[in-house]
Amino acid sequence: MSNFNLKNKTAVITGGGSGIGKAITQLFVQHNCQVHVLENNSDSIAQLQNDIPEVVTHLCDISKKEEVEKIFNLIGKGSEIDILINNAGIAHIGNIENTTEEDLDRIYSINIKGVFNCAKAALHFMKAQKKGVILNMASIASTVGISDRFAYSMSKGAVLTMTLSIAKDYLEYGIRCNCISPARIHTPFVDGFLSSNYPGEEKQMFEKLSKTQPMGRMGKPEEVASLALFLCSDDAGFITGNDYPIDGGFIKLQG
Known part of the structure; x- marks a missing residue:
């Protein structure tokens, strides 16, 4: 039994300074993974360095292509990039009528463009390695209607379909891509x-x-982290192109 050991693997986790991302970071470190965290909040970075000193942190705005590429090139010079977890994201409350163009652009820049930038940067290295795992953080809002979540649902629907496209397009390179869809x-x-x-x-x-x-x-962040650990481990080597709700029964049992 492997117990999902990540020894000798390197993971890049976006938004790893708090919440679900921090829980994933902590669990991956416990399973012997070298973790690089991309975070745009300097206070979160300072706290993360204090709490999990083994982690390598990078201040980065994932909506900026140049910043993302610079950091991935730095990481890729020192080791293979085995795992990318696109966890960073922002929320928005509102229907289409009270969502402004500025709201939509802000959501797009992080939740969609940020995933695009990081996945594209990681794939450059994973293709050369002929292996790698990309795990995206989607949402139950990707597949079910939720009141007053117009922009957020739009962005997470895009994350789901980007996951399927990446999984399909990079099969020949030994790269797996899945997503997790949490509820609250x-x-x-x-x-x-x-x-x-x-x-x-x-x-x-x-x-x-x-x-x-x-x-x-x-749900608890640690429960999402446990699912992420499995999906990024070699034990999930036959799994790609799937969305995994972790929702306390919300999608199938509601109503």
Whole structure:
């Protein structure tokens, strides 16, 4: 039994400084992986370096092609790039009428263009290696209608279809590509959203949101990280071109 060991592998994780990304980073380090984190928040980088000193961090705006290529070239000179996890993303609340052009451009620049930039940079190295794994963070919003998530759903739908295209186009190079689609996961983002929008009612709203999941609770970042670990390990070597909901039954059991 391998226990999903990532020894001698190098992973690049975007948005690895908090929430799901940080949980994945922590778990991969525990499984002997050399992890490089791309993060655009210097405070998150400082905290990550303090919490997980084994990690190599890079301040990067993934919407900027030149920044992404510079960092991947730096990483690729020192080792193979075995794994890319496109985790970084931003949220937006609103329907089409109250979503501005600026909102749409902002979501696109990170959630779609950022994935494109990082995947393209990683594939340059993975093709030469004739191996590699790309794991994208999609969402249940990729496949089901959710109220007031127009721009966000658009972007995550694109992540899902980019996953399928990459998986199909790079089979001959031994490169696998899958995505994970979480439902509500209890991260610092959720706590910040509740404190900003429901001051004094955080506990009640947290319970209300938790009960929208058929299992009656939100997911944990560590649960998403465990799925990511399996999908990026050699044990998942026959898996590519798939979307994996981790949603407490939301897609199939709701209603």
